[in-house]
Amino acid sequence: MQLRVKLSITGIVQGVGFRPFIYRLAVQKGLSGYVRNRGDAGVEVLLEGDVKSVESFMLDLIQKKPPLAQIDHITRAELSGENQYANFTIYKSSEETEISGSVIPPDIAICDPCLRELRDPKDPRFEYFFITCTDCGPRFTIIERLPYDRENTTMSEFPLCGFCQKEYEDPANRRFHAQTVACPTCGPKAYLTTNGGEPVQAKDPIREAGRLLYEGNILAVKGYGGFHIASSTTEEKPLLRLRTTKHRREKPFAIMVRGLDAAESFAEIGLKEQQLLTSPQRPIVLLKKSSSYNLSPLVAPNLHNIGVMLPYTGLHYMLFDRVPDVAFVMTSANPPNQPIVKDNEEALKILGGTVDYFLFHNRKIAHRCDDSVMRVHGDRQVFLRRSRGYAPAPIRLKQKSQRCTVGLGGELNNTSCVLLDDKAFISQHIGDVENVETRSFMQQATAHLHRLTNCHAQMVACDLHPKFTTSLLAKEMAEADGLPLVQVQHHHAHAAALMVEHGLDEIVAVTCDGYGYGSDGEAWGGEILFCTSDSAQFLRLAHLEAQPLLGGDLASRYPIRLAAGMLQKAGVNVGRWLMQNSSHLPHGELEANLILNQLENGKGTVHTTSCGRVLDAVAAVLGVCFERTYEGESAMKLESTALSGKNALNLKPVLHSDTLETSALLRTIFGSIGKVPTEDLAYSAHAYLARGLAELAMQKAQEQGVKNIGFTGGAACNQILAALMRKYIEATGLRFFVHEAVPAGDGGVSFGQAVVAGFSDF
Numbered sequence: 001m002q003l004r005v006k007l008s009i010t011g012i013v014q015g016v017g018f019r020p021f022i023y024r025l026a027v028q029k030g031l032s033g034y035v036r037n038r039g040d041a042g043v044e045v046l047l048e049g050d051v052k053s054v055e056s057f058m059l060d061l062i063q064k065k066p067p068l069a070q071i072d073h074i075t076r077a078e079l080s081g082e083n084q085y086a087n088f089t090i091y092k093s094s095e096e097t098e099i100s101g102s103v104i105p106p107d108i109a110i111c112d113p114c115l116r117e118l119r120d121p122k123d124p125r126f127e128y129f130f131i132t133c134t135d136c137g138p139r140f141t142i143i144e145r146l147p148y149d150r151e152n153t154t155m156s157e158f159p160l161c162g163f164c165q166k167e168y169e170d171p172a173n174r175r176f177h178a179q180t181v182a183c184p185t186c187g188p189k190a191y192l193t194t195n196g197g198e199p200v201q202a203k204d205p206i207r208e209a210g211r212l213l214y215e216g217n218i219l220a221v222k223g224y225g226g227f228h229i230a231s232s233t234t235e236e237k238p239l240l241r242l243r244t245t246k247h248r249r250e251k252p253f254a255i256m257v258r259g260l261d262a263a264e265s266f267a268e269i270g271l272k273e274q275q276l277l278t279s280p281q282r283p284i285v286l287l288k289k290s291s292s293y294n295l296s297p298l299v300a301p302n303l304h305n306i307g308v309m310l311p312y313t314g315l316h317y318m319l320f321d322r323v324p325d326v327a328f329v330m331t332s333a334n335p336p337n338q339p340i341v342k343d344n345e346e347a348l349k350i351l352g353g354t355v356d357y358f359l360f361h362n363r364k365i366a367h368r369c370d371d372s373v374m375r376v377h378g379d380r381q382v383f384l385r386r387s388r389g390y391a392p393a394p395i396r397l398k399q400k401s402q403r404c405t406v407g408l409g410g411e412l413n414n415t416s417c418v419l420l421d422d423k424a425f426i427s428q429h430i431g432d433v434e435n436v437e438t439r440s441f442m443q444q445a446t447a448h449l450h451r452l453t454n455c456h457a458q459m460v461a462c463d464l465h466p467k468f469t470t471s472l473l474a475k476e477m478a479e480a481d482g483l484p485l486v487q488v489q490h491h492h493a494h495a496a497a498l499m500v501e502h503g504l505d506e507i508v509a510v511t512c513d514g515y516g517y518g519s520d521g522e523a524w525g526g527e528i529l530f531c532t533s534d535s536a537q538f539l540r541l542a543h544l545e546a547q548p549l550l551g552g553d554l555a556s557r558y559p560i561r562l563a564a565g566m567l568q569k570a571g572v573n574v575g576r577w578l579m580q581n582s583s584h585l586p587h588g589e590l591e592a593n594l595i596l597n598q599l600e601n602g603k604g605t606v607h608t609t610s611c612g613r614v615l616d617a618v619a620a621v622l623g624v625c626f627e628r629t630y631e632g633e634s635a636m637k638l639e640s641t642a643l644s645g646k647n648a649l650n651l652k653p654v655l656h657s658d659t660l661e662t663s664a665l666l667r668t669i670f671g672s673i674g675k676v677p678t679e680d681l682a683y684s685a686h687a688y689l690a691r692g693l694a695e696l697a698m699q700k701a702q703e704q705g706v707k708n709i710g711f712t713g714g715a716a717c718n719q720i721l722a723a724l725m726r727k728y729i730e731a732t733g734l735r736f737f738v739h740e741a742v743p744a745g746d747g748g749v750s751f752g753q754a755v756v757a758g759f760s761d762f
C-alpha cells in the first residue's frame, strides 16, 4: 500500500544536520518527497512510498537523529492524491512561520573529526582556524534571521569555493548542507594588528598571537560570541597591568587551558567536572586549585578555586601550538558594566587602551554571547552563568504554561526569558542592566528571542523595584503591545523558578542572596517563602534578623561598616575594633568616627535581612575581606577560607517565631578571634546559617503541611551552605531541592518571573 505523509517537526532541528539526516534516511528507505527548513525554525518533510518504508522511517527518525538535534513534537498528516515526486530532494527553505517554539541551537565546540582534520597535513582544512561541520561551530551567534540558511547568517559574506560547494552538495559528506562550511580559500581569515589597528605582518597570525602572549603581551582575541582578553597565567607583569587597566583589582580571571591533562597539573578535576569541561558546551568550570597549583596567584587572588575552560574553536587550539604555556587568561572583554565587545571597530575603540595587540578575524558576530560558568557541588552542576553553549536551547518543564510570557529579570547578572508551553527560553547572559549599553543589549536579546522562537508574549513580567531599568523597560513593552504587566517580588521569582524547574506544585524556599526589593520596600535577602505554582501570591514565612546597613550602598562596598553595625546591635563595644581597622575605610579614622557617631544616634539607618550582608560582615570581622571590589567577593572569599575549616563553634541557632538571629552569631565570632582558627570560624558561621535556616524552614514547612524545601538565590551557589542544608533537611525525611538547569543567582530571576506570570491563575 502506498502512503503520502507530511510531517512538521519542531524542536532544535535547524543547524544540527537535520535535513541531511532526513535526506539520507529517506533515500535509504526508498522514499520520495522533500525536506525543507521553515521560517519558524521547524522542519517540514513530505514522504511518498509504501507503508512499511514510511513506518520504518518514522522509527529511525526518533532513534537515529543527529546528536545535537532535539525533537519536541512531530505533527503527521496523511495526504490524499497521487504521488508527485520521483526522488527525494532538499528544498529551498520556506518562510512559513505558523508554529512556535522551535529554536536554533547554541554554539557548539569543535568536534573530534574537525579537530583531527585541523591537525592533518593532508586535509584541505589543515591548520584552518575556522573549521566546522554539521556537528559543530557557531550557531546562535551567527544567525541574523530564520530560517537557518547561509544567506541568513554572517557567513553570507563568504561565498563557497568549488571544493566547499562540492562537499556542501554531497549527501555522503559530513558537511552536506553545513551552513558554516569554509576553508582557507573561501572562508574567514584571521589577522593581527597593533592596539592602534595597524596590521602586523605574520605568516601565521594565530601562532604569532600565541607567541606574543608567551612573551608577556596582552591580546584581545576575537572568538564566537565576542572578544576575550588574553594574557599569560604565570607572568606577573601582564597580569598586574591587566588588573590596573581593566579595573579589576581582585576579580578572578577565567583561563583557557590547552587540555585536560594540563589542567590536572594545577587543579583537582572530578568526574562531573571533567564531563562538563569536555562537553560540546565547553563552559568555564570552577575547579579547586590543587596543592601543586603553579599559576600566578594574580589569576584568582585569595580564592580556593579557579575558572577553567578548554579550547572550543580551532583558533583556540592553535594559540597553544608553539608555546610552553599550559594556560592563558581568557576573560570576557567588557568594560565595567558594559556588554562583551563583539565588533572589530568597537574593539579597537574600547580595548585599544588595554591590550597590546588584536587577533581579529573578518567574520561578523551577529549576537554577543559570554562564556557560561559552572561549578559542581558533589555530583550536581550549578550554573553561575548560563550562556554560550546553552542559550537559546530551552529548559523543558514538567508542566505547561497557561500563556506565553516574557520575564525581563532584575538588575544584576541579568537575563530575559520567554516562556511557551513547557519550554523556557532563557537568553544569553546580559550583565548588569544599569546603563544605555546594557539596556539596548537587553532589548535586542529579548526581541531576538521572540523572533527565534516565533513567540508572541501575552504577558510581561518584571521585578517589583520601581526604578530598575528592566522594570521601566517592561512597562514600556507592556504599554506598547497592550499587554498586562506582572511585577514579581525578587525572592518570589527565585522560589518560583526552583519550584517550576522541578515540576513542583508548592515549595517552602530558603532564598538567600545580596539584595532584592521586598514587598514592603525594605531590602530583603535572607527569606523563607512559601509559594504555589498556580498563584501569583506568596507568603513570607520567616527571614533573617534585620541588620543595619550603615551608609546604604557604602555598606555593601565596605563590609567593615556592616560588621560595625551588626556588632553594635549585638551589644559589642566596637569602638576600638573599628579604629584599629580604620585603614580599611577610604577616609580612615575620620570615617570611623563618623560611623561611631551614627551608631550612637542610630538616625537614618536602613536595615536589611540579607544573608549575603551577614557573610560580608563575618568576612570583615575575620579580616578575610575589607572591600568588595566585585559582586560576591566577600562571600566567595569567606567560603574559600571556610573550606579548610571545621564547625569548631557548633553554635545552636537562636530562633524566634519568624526570624533567625544573626547578632548572636556575629558576637560569638568576634569573641572567638585569636582563640579559634580563622578557617574554623568561617566554617562555623556557614554552619550556623545553614542549620538555622534549615530548622526554620522545616518548622515552617510543617506548619504549612509542605514536604518540599528548596534553597535558591545567589547564596545557593555556596557549596558549604547547600551541602549542610541538604544534610539537615534530608535527615528528617523532607525533600530538598536546588537548581540544576536554571541559575540559582539572578540569572534565573527572569525565568522565575516568567513562570509566575505563565502558571498563575489571574
Ligand SMILES: [Zn+2]
Pocket (backbone or CB within 6 Å): 110, 111, 112, 113, 114, 115, 131, 132, 133, 134, 135, 136, 137
Ligand atoms: Zn565538526
Ligand SMILES: [Zn+2]
Pocket (backbone or CB within 6 Å): 160, 161, 162, 163, 164, 165, 182, 183, 184, 185, 186, 187
Ligand atoms: Zn572553501
Ligand SMILES: [Zn+2]
Pocket (backbone or CB within 6 Å): 490, 494, 513, 514, 515, 516, 713, 714, 745, 746
Ligand atoms: Zn537574587
